[in-house]
Amino acid sequence: MSNSPSNGILEDFISLFYPRYCRGCLNSLAKGEELICTQCLLEMPKSYYHLQQDNPFFQKFRGRLPVKHVMALFKFVKESRVQQVLHALKYKQQPELGQMLGRVYGKDLFEAAYSDSFDLIVPVPLHSSRRRIRGYNQSEEFGKGLSNILDVPCDDTYMKRAARTETQTHKSKLSRWENVNRIFQVVDQSLIAERRILLVDDVVTTGATLEACGQALLNAGCRELSIACIAATQ
Numbered sequence: 411m412s413n414s415p416s417n418g419i420l421e422d423f424i425s426l427f428y429p430r431y432c433r434g435c436l437n438s439l440a441k442g443e444e445l446i447c448t449q450c451l452l453e454m455p456k457s458y459y460h461l462q463q464d465n466p467f468f469q470k471f472r473g474r475l476p477v478k479h480v481m482a483l484f485k486f487v488k489e490s491r492v493q494q495v496l497h498a499l500k501y502k503q504q505p506e507l508g509q510m511l512g513r514v515y516g517k518d519l520f521e522a523a524y525s526d527s528f529d530l531i532v533p534v535p536l537h538s539s540r541r542r543i544r545g546y547n548q549s550e551e552f553g554k555g556l557s558n559i560l561d562v563p564c565d566d567t568y569m570k571r572a573a574r575t576e577t578q579t580h581k582s583k584l585s586r587w588e589n590v591n592r593i594f595q596v597v598d599q600s601l602i603a604e605r606r607i608l609l610v611d612d613v614v615t616t617g618a619t620l621e622a623c624g625q626a627l628l629n630a631g632c633r634e635l636s637i638a639c640i641a642a643t644q
């Protein structure tokens with residue numbers, strides 16, 4: 411069985427009759443397994459970027475944004491279990507999946523002595539109308555899982571997204587960047603100033619969204635900016 415998001419209908423069918431299925435491979439979960447089976451957790455490609463500061467994801471921001479740590483739980487591969495899991499998190503009403511992945515990465519970061527590296531976890535905000543429709547912000551759910559293990563507060567209300575971005579894909583790269591760059595606003599600068607912030611997102615491709623969001627945090631006086639996401643393209 412392939413595991414692309416085009417399996418959406420199949421997944422809907424499976425979830426109807428077998429609620430205890432793996433969100434990565436769609437096979438049934440064994441006793442004690444939650445949301446993602448042990449085999450998927452072992453085989454999905456971890457990036458280990460938190461163990462290598464000058465990693466390919468970090469290099470993506472070189473000359474664009476001054477960042478301290480840039481990390482991802484997984485390497486993003488199309489048509490893979492990672493994509494299947496991210497699709498479920500975003501489109502299948504499964505916020506608990508984001509929290510679980512946050513705890514998984516939180517444990518990796520904890521073991522690598524990151525527990526005292528951040529003062530605040532800030533998720534990339536969704537536009538309020540999209541959040542209302544989806545019912546949750548998938549990046550915030552990932553942040554909550556990290557928060558749970560690292561004991562660093564995670565708050566979704568420090569930033570807001572000012573405009574919708576649906577038309578972005580139809581625009582040129584430059585105007586897209588400009589578009590994104592106006593979108594993110596820090597609500598109260600005093601809550602961001604002098605803080606070491608871990609900005610979190612779900613999946614990262616160009617980094618344009620994180621660049622705009624991170625720039626808004628730096629403009630608000632954040633002392634040190636780091637980034638963590640669930641998966642990053644190479």
Ligand SMILES: [Zn+2]
Binds near residue numbers: 435449450
């Ligand atoms: Zn699985």
